[in-house]
Amino acid sequence: MSFSWNLLTDFRFLWQFEFMRNAFEAGTIVAFVAGIIGYFVVLRRSAFATHALGHVGFSGGAAAVLLGVNPVYGLLVFTISGAGGMALLGRKASSRDLEIGTVLAFMLALGVLFIQLYKGYAGAAYSLLFGDIIAISDAEVLFTLGASVAVLAVMLLVYRRLLFASLDEDVAEAKGMPMVALGFLFMVLLAVAISMAVQVIGVLLIFALMVTPAAMAVRLTRRPATAVLVSVSTALFAVWAGLFISFFAFGGQFPASFFIVSIAFALYVVVRVADVLGLTRVLHRTTPVVKPVAPPGPNPQESM
Amino acid sequence: MGYPDKVVWRDATFEVEQGEFVAVIGPNGAGKTTLFRMLLGLRRPQGGSLAVFGGSPHRGNSRIGYVPQRHTIDHETHIECESLVRMGVSGTRWGPGFSLREEREAARASLEAVGASELAHECLGTLSGGELQRIFLAEALVGNPEMLLLDEPLSNLDLRRSRELVDLVDRLTRSRRVTTLLVAHDINPLIQCLDKVIYMANGRVATGAPENVLTSKSLTALYGVPVEVLRDSRNNLVIVGGEESRGAEAE
Numbered sequence: 001m002s003f004s005w006n007l008l009t010d011f012r013f014l015w016q017f018e019f020m021r022n023a024f025e026a027g028t029i030v031a032f033v034a035g036i037i038g039y040f041v042v043l044r045r046s047a048f049a050t051h052a053l054g055h056v057g058f059s060g061g062a063a064a065v066l067l068g069v070n071p072v073y074g075l076l077v078f079t080i081s082g083a084g085g086m087a088l089l090g091r092k093a094s095s096r097d098l099e100i101g102t103v104l105a106f107m108l109a110l111g112v113l114f115i116q117l118y119k120g121y122a123g124a125a126y127s128l129l130f131g132d133i134i135a136i137s138d139a140e141v142l143f144t145l146g147a148s149v150a151v152l153a154v155m156l157l158v159y160r161r162l163l164f165a166s167l168d169e170d171v172a173e174a175k176g177m178p179m180v181a182l183g184f185l186f187m188v189l190l191a192v193a194i195s196m197a198v199q200v201i202g203v204l205l206i207f208a209l210m211v212t213p214a215a216m217a218v219r220l221t222r223r224p225a226t227a228v229l230v231s232v233s234t235a236l237f238a239v240w241a242g243l244f245i246s247f248f249a250f251g252g253q254f255p256a257s258f259f260i261v262s263i264a265f266a267l268y269v270v271v272r273v274a275d276v277l278g279l280t281r282v283l284h285r286t287t288p289v290v291k292p293v294a295p296p297g298p299n300p301q302e303s304m
Numbered sequence: 305m306g307y308p309d310k311v312v313w314r315d316a317t318f319e320v321e322q323g324e325f326v327a328v329i330g331p332n333g334a335g336k337t338t339l340f341r342m343l344l345g346l347r348r349p350q351g352g353s354l355a356v357f358g359g360s361p362h363r364g365n366s367r368i369g370y371v372p373q374r375h376t377i378d379h380e381t382h383i384e385c386e387s388l389v390r391m392g393v394s395g396t397r398w399g400p401g402f403s404l405r406e407e408r409e410a411a412r413a414s415l416e417a418v419g420a421s422e423l424a425h426e427c428l429g430t431l432s433g434g435e436l437q438r439i440f441l442a443e444a445l446v447g448n449p450e451m452l453l454l455d456e457p458l459s460n461l462d463l464r465r466s467r468e469l470v471d472l473v474d475r476l477t478r479s480r481r482v483t484t485l486l487v488a489h490d491i492n493p494l495i496q497c498l499d500k501v502i503y504m505a506n507g508r509v510a511t512g513a514p515e516n517v518l519t520s521k522s523l524t525a526l527y528g529v530p531v532e533v534l535r536d537s538r539n540n541l542v543i544v545g546g547e548e549s550r551g552a553e554a555e
Contacts, residue, residue, distance in 0.1 A: 159399070265505075
């Protein structure tokens with residue numbers, strides 16, 4: 001594993017290994033989905049619910065390991081049930097920190113129990129918690145692709161309705177949007193996205209892909225569609241660069257999760273600092289104000 | 305009319321004609337927002353009947369533009385105004401529709417109508433209360449509604465901004481022949497423009513032209529206790545008695 005400064009050569013070298021190909025493919029798919037869903041997580045302020053669903057997924061994954069099936073099925077069953085429960089409690093539920101936190105701790109405890117009961121390979125818990133992207137198999141890549149395409153297709157279909165319902169709840173309700181159904185649908189999409197992302201980044205680091213890129217994107221652009229694009233690009237960059245570095249740096253002994261999360265974190269910090277310094281302002285299109293602005297029609301000032 | 309365990313008001317009869325500017329006035333809990341929710345088809349009256357445009361109210365009526373009291377938009381909302389206004393026309397559509405020119409142009413025309421073109425690319429989270437209300441008005445207007453329901457648009461505005469917003473609403477009401485219902489605590493910023501007042505208090509409703517409703521006699525009958533309506537030198541109304549003291553208005 002020799003690193004040269006010719007990145008293309010390096011990449012060709014890395015691409016020879018099947019486990020790296022799988023890791024890149026799965027990572028790319030997951031970054032796409034996480035980047036898009038993440039924007040709505042930020043918009044709907046459901047970050048803690050996202051975090052909690054990851055933990056719910058942990059007990060699901062551990063239960064699956066105990067039963068001898070692929071953890072991803074356990075993840076899906078548990079996160080979708082959890083998401084459905086939260087959605088049925090109403091949108092306000094996703095901001096009920098105390099209740100969610102209480103359930104979260106219990107789910108984590110269940111996961112610990114399942115892992116203890118399982119007498120086999122102890123690394124299963126570790127890879128659920130922190131992700132094990134280079135252990136992803138061909139079949140898992142295909143499964144991830146299928147689930148993610150489904151999520152993306154639904155997302156494209158409901159994009160504007162979900163945006164409306166997330167941004168402007170009361171007006172959307174009055175306009176006849178099915179708020180409960182949309183909330184439910186979003187939570188299910190979130191659950192599937194989390195289940196896919198856990199394979200790459202693990203339960204505890206889910207934030208780095210599901211929230212950090214979108215939280216950064218909203219500081220850079222005020223347009224929803226552009227923000228989604230920036231969020232996806234950031235997630236993709238973090239995954240690609242993280243995998244690349246973990247392969248070459250320090251003899252490949254450090255986990256990819258660490259590098260992926262660190263890159264996302266570093267980008268976030270840079271953007272927030274730039275935002276505080278006022279450097280991001282150049283990105284925002286503002287209409288130049290030529291003269292003191294008077295609304296059309298009679299001057300409202302005259303009433304004073 | 306009311307909730308299962310509480311009747312908010314009863315025996316109310318009123319009609320609003322097309323193109324009228326109507327204020328819905330009353331203390332907190334008088335049922336002003338509930339009236340709007342019934343007009344929008346989000347809630348049914350417990351008794352009696354309510355007709356909007358000659359039919360029963362239904363959710364998703366595109367002839368109504370609604371500006372609720374917002375709780376979800378604050379300084380953490382990093383979205384430009386134009387994108388919110390676009391939701392008024394595109395928010396109920398299927399598909400991604402990332403850059404439909406028709407939607408953008410409708411949003412821009414609406415922003416221009418409320419004199420907020422210069423705010424199109426500003427972040428919602430950084431706007432003042434008066435600017436935000438103009439943006440919300442643009443969002444409500446974007447589908448060319450025939451009726452506007454404005455819930456407490458003046459509640460966070462000082463007197464000067466209140467008057468500016470009322471003038472804007474009045475101009476839009478007259479020029480577009482829209483029927484406008486505006487909920488407010490205080491009648492004074494509105495009184496010059498109104499065609500009708502719906503005054504709610506004590507579980508009862510008085511309605512009619514402002515000069516008929518806003519009298520000591522009519523409000524005394526409404527509240528059931530002596531109420532006096534006084535005018536200052538600039539024709540501002542002061543209502544003494546009833547629940548119309550400042551304390552009763554505080555949120």
